[in-house]
Amino acid sequence: MKEYTPEYLEHITGVIDNRDEDTARTELSKLHPADIAELYRDLDLEQAEFLFRLLDADQAADVLMELDEDDRHKLLSAMSSEDIAKQVIDHLDTDDAVDIIQELDEEDRDEILSHIDDVEQAGDIIDLLKYDEDTAGGLMGTEMIVVNENWSMPQCVQEMRKQAEDLDDIYYVYVVDNDYRLRGVFPLKKMITHPSVSKIKHVMELDPVSVKTDTPVDELTLDFEKYDLVAMPVVDSIGRLVGQITVDDVMDEAREQSERDYQLASGLSGDIESNDTMFHQTKARLPWLLIGMLGGIGNSLILGHFESGFALNPAMALFIPLIGGTGGNVGIQSSAIIVQGLANGSLDIKSSTKQLFKELGVGLLNACIISLLVLVYNIFALGPAQVTTVAVSLSLFAVVVFASIFGTFVPLTLERFKIDPALATGPFISITNDIIGMVIYMSISSALIAAFGTSI
Amino acid sequence: MKEYTPEYLEHITGVIDNRDEDTARTELSKLHPADIAELYRDLDLEQAEFLFRLLDADQAADVLMELDEDDRHKLLSAMSSEDIAKQVIDHLDTDDAVDIIQELDEEDRDEILSHIDDVEQAGDIIDLLKYDEDTAGGLMGTEMIVVNENWSMPQCVQEMRKQAEDLDDIYYVYVVDNDYRLRGVFPLKKMITHPSVSKIKHVMELDPVSVKTDTPVDELTLDFEKYDLVAMPVVDSIGRLVGQITVDDVMDEAREQSERDYQLASGLSGDIESNDTMFHQTKARLPWLLIGMLGGIGNSLILGHFESGFALNPAMALFIPLIGGTGGNVGIQSSAIIVQGLANGSLDIKSSTKQLFKELGVGLLNACIISLLVLVYNIFALGPAQVTTVAVSLSLFAVVVFASIFGTFVPLTLERFKIDPALATGPFISITNDIIGMVIYMSISSALIAAFGTSI
Structure with a gap:
């Protein structure tokens, strides 16, 4: 800058x-x-x-x-x-x-x-x-240099010179047949290394990487990265050359896409910049805050069913943030891994089931570690015979496993239905997991108290 | 793919x-x-x-x-x-x-x-x-085509041909003086449009965009995007040409940078992919989960000071998720806007004070809306004379304003000390705001109960 x-x-x-x-x-x-x-x-x-x-x-x-x-x-x-x-x-x-x-x-x-x-x-x-x-x-744009495969090199050069007049930058010359179907590409470099050859079709590179007009932008962005391209020809459904996409536009699209994912994961709706006005910013931020507020009120209703429990066993209240927060953190991680994998092409929607099973493994491992550590802490902090000690660790275990699976399942399902999976990251996942965490915590606590009272 | x-x-x-x-x-x-x-x-x-x-x-x-x-x-x-x-x-x-x-x-x-x-x-x-x-x-790489500004066009072409042999792609020819200082750039396009001119210095473009060897990668990425470049020359401290950076490497860097920011915002440490093994994934995810766990335990200690309060006024417990969650959501939004603005160059660290004041405005606006809505809800749900009704809305107001400022201040401060501001997003912000939210909520509630009892 x-x-x-x-x-x-x-x-x-x-x-x-x-x-x-x-x-x-x-x-x-x-x-x-x-x-x-x-x-x-x-x-x-x-x-x-x-x-x-x-x-x-x-x-x-x-x-x-x-x-x-x-x-x-x-x-x-x-x-x-x-x-x-x-x-x-x-x-x-x-x-x-x-x-x-x-x-x-x-x-x-x-x-x-x-x-x-x-x-x-x-x-x-x-x-x-x-x-x-x-x-x-x-x-795509329609500005590009196109020559016929049957032309001689001098004919091509003459034609290139004519077409090049109006163009800012040229990296490839596209070679088409008489029906304007894309046949090959002639990198400008060859103007230097192969200055005079009878026909262009003998020096052009065959089968250039190309895309169809209806290829989604995020797919072609991955192709640019994979094949290290600076421009790519676009063809119609029967292979006729109709335009060219250049790397500068692709870079802009890639940044926009990653900013959109980042914003969705951060609870920002709409395109927002740090230099936007105060009101514009509030407008982009309020929707998720209000949804979070409704989630919080929903949680108060769930906890309300247990209000007498807090009077009886107030220690239960102390672990509400631990359980809600852990569920949120786990779910955000799981969903972020899926959204990123889908965005950079490393995850294939076809391997969903495999991914869910792996996530179950990761979830179980994390759940064991976290619930055991908290169990040890609470044995010292509250005492081993307290119902809270048992309820908190059991709930943490269930919440971590559930949040792992849920955070993986929801974006995969959205992708399957062609909805942007990034919608299921950030606040959506943390609010949902917070609510479900409270339901799990309250259910387990109620069951334990009903069975054993507040001390086991 | x-x-x-x-x-x-x-x-x-x-x-x-x-x-x-x-x-x-x-x-x-x-x-x-x-x-x-x-x-x-x-x-x-x-x-x-x-x-x-x-x-x-x-x-x-x-x-x-x-x-x-x-x-x-x-x-x-x-x-x-x-x-x-x-x-x-x-x-x-x-x-x-x-x-x-x-x-x-x-x-x-x-x-x-x-x-x-x-x-x-x-x-x-x-x-x-x-x-x-x-x-x-x-x-940068050192493969590039370099010619002397005093050479004639035919001399240059001959030299280009020799140098081009080993190169995959060529987009620009760099022009240097006798001391190898970068003087200009000759886009390959001009091979077509200006085929024969006495000296290359008469057709080259002067003052090409270049970077020094010690320019940070994220800065030059923004230059590639801004000037729509496919390659950029690199010079040493006295302007001598030492290498070239190509757009394919810059695209890879840009993706890596945005993935790193996204992962940090999602509580993932280390480079992680959806196809990594279960143990690799657990290793990358556990650190933030453990920090979150410690935060949750910290919260239980804070709430523990108020344990008798929950026995006396159990309705207080119901709003713990609302206040903690709202603080987290607000803080994540604020920090995301800063991190993104710094990454895409739209935010200048010099305008920190202005940014903080704007954020104060946004925070106050959001705080008014959310705390009023919850106040109205609680007047119906709990009754107007309940201390909880008043304490929840007062706390929400304070938490939203605090989280807005804190979420803006921390990444700006990290940037000032040359630490990656993306560290201060996601779980760090939500855990910190959760804890501070509990301190605020408990302080306000205690003060109100001490002054008025549980009904005002």
């Missing part, structure tokens, strides 16, 4: 406040679009708009792409549909253009599309808008 | 068990090294070794790199130091070679290095071994 010194910020805001366009342009020309976007964070909207108007169209489009969605929305809403089409969309790659258009209101979309000069680009955008955001089709 | 059908696995194990080397070689030649590595998961060690011996050296080295550390260790420990040097290390890029050598015992390292035929590569590896694993120096 670029660190702007207070002196630099003072200098820039001074330039802006003086409306010194020349100096501002010089300063902007020294900055990467991503750095200009970061500078915007430290400016107010009016200052940002002043700088934005000084950027040339290519730069402005790149800066827009780098902004947070909220900031982008503010700048765009000050522009007419025609300006958005001609000054922004026309200067973006199709995948970025689609991302921006998807953020706009339905009625604005068609108007903007109608103002795009390049009909081919507009057509590509309309095609791309049809794909689900979470699939390869939703992530 | 490649899915091997049971039929395919049966076919392969049949081929292996028949020692049918020709068929096995044909099958292996159809697979990507990463896919062969995945196939190994479904084989036993003897079967894997059989296939491994049939691979040519380049393939074998690549497969080794794709294996889990444990599996790699098993295959390597069956090889002599000389074989490791000549059949593995000699065929790997320096960054991968260093990763493998770092996994070996200290005494094996020197022996292996002494067997490497290519003295230049051995020297590079020895240099790379000096860098800290978590810095750019520890992640």
Whole structure:
């Protein structure tokens, strides 16, 4: 992250406040679009708009792409549909253009599309808008270099030169047959090592890793990592080349995915950042807190059935946090292992049963260790003949085993029903296990007291 | 992830068990090294070794790199130091070679290095071994294409061709001055668009984004994401080019970092996967469970001081899970927001005070909402004049505010002292807040009962 010194910020805001366009342009020309976007964070909207108007169209489009969605929305809403089409969309790659258009209101979309000069680009955008955001089709762009397998090398080079004009970066050249089906890939490196060969089909690499348009994004992310790719071709259901996904978009998706999992495990709903406003943060945090509150009230009702027990044997109350907390901790661990295994591809949903049995083993082992340690402690703290001593360790054992299995079973089941398993982590698991822990603890205690009284 | 059908696995194990080397070689030649590595998961060690011996050296080295550390260790420990040097290390890029050598015992390292035929590569590896694993120096490789800024284009192309022979992928050509200081970068794309120009310095891009050898890996990961890079040059303290980092390694690091944060937030210590053995899993899970157990016992001691209170006013016990759980949930949210903000670069440690004040605001808002809702509930459930009704809502208010501040303050403080802030998430925060919540609840209840008795 670029660190702007207070002196630099003072200098820039001074330039802006003086409306010194020349100096501002010089300063902007020294900055990467991503750095200009970061500078915007430290400016107010009016200052940002002043700088934005000084950027040339290519730069402005790149800066827009780098902004947070909220900031982008503010700048765009000050522009007419025609300006958005001609000054922004026309200067973006199709995948970025689609991302921006998807953020706009339905009625604005068609108007903007109608103002795009390049009909081919507009057509590509309309095609791309049809794909689900979470699939390869939703992530791909149509900018790439494509040559025919029957062309000679000089023919290909000429064609590459023509196509390369409009592209920012090129890593592979895709080779297709006469029906536009993907046949191979020609890494740019071979331009150096195999400069002149009769036909490209003799130097291209066959069977390149590719994805279908409907491949889920999390699957193709794993493929990028596994095969160490910088770009991947996307084909339709009959193998025709329709687009390309680049590694920078995949990295962004991977970070978003892991942030979403982390947030769900931490009881945060919605996309939230440390620099969001107080009200935005409260909104993202309150739902799970309220569910936790209802869980706590539910627990008070369960414990209420046992209220006379606390009067009779108040020592029972002391171990409520131990049992609830341990159940929560165990369940969170189990669910996290499953969610992570599904996310990084190391766990196959088909091996669920095996996983549940292993978890049963881990649960039994942990349960033995913890309940024995607490038993030893309580023999000294409360005495061996106390019903509480026995009830606490028996309950801990049952809670740890139950929470292990439950924390494994729930995310696996959600995955089976195509629901995001990360929903079953964090507060959901800890609240549920807390309640079930209390039911177990109270049932065992009641049974023991009914059988033996408070001393055994 | 490649899915091997049971039929395919049966076919392969049949081929292996028949020692049918020709068929096995044909099958292996159809697979990507990463896919062969995945196939190994479904084989036993003897079967894997059989296939491994049939691979040519380049393939074998690549497969080794794709294996889990444990599996790699098993295959390597069956090889002599000389074989490791000549059949593995000699065929790997320096960054991968260093990763493998770092996994070996200290005494094996020197022996292996002494067997490497290519003295230049051995020297590079020895240099790379000096860098800290978590810095750019520890992640970079020395394989790259470097040309002098004063060379003509044809000279450069000739040199590129020579250097490119040994490289897998090339994305940029780095341009240095006579002292080997990084001057610019020449994207391979320009080989197409600017095929013949007098000198490379006229077409290269100036001031490329670069990092120093001691830049932390998490910082350069953010730079890759921000500037959409596929490779980044690494320079020493006086700007001389010493290596290159590629995006595939950065993606692996980013995933490892986010998995580590996720595991810490979920109370898992050590690197753990769903397919690890039962004992390995128990070892990674037990530490936090034992800390949680000690926390629970600590809570029982705190509540023990109030044991007579439970006998007198057993309704107090019913709300222990509500107050402990809410404190834990709030604290986990607060710490997660900080850890995530620090990890993705959106939060600057310098704005700690501002962040704490905002968190105070969020905490107060949440505290008002939750304690009021519970107050209304308890007025109906217990009655307005009950001391429990008042004590629970007052305690909830205090606990939510405290947990918000504490969950923000601790990770920020750890970051300030260069300790991983992710340590202060998950179970640490929930256990601490649980204990502090009990202290607050018991103090407030005792004070109220002392002042008013059990009914106000």
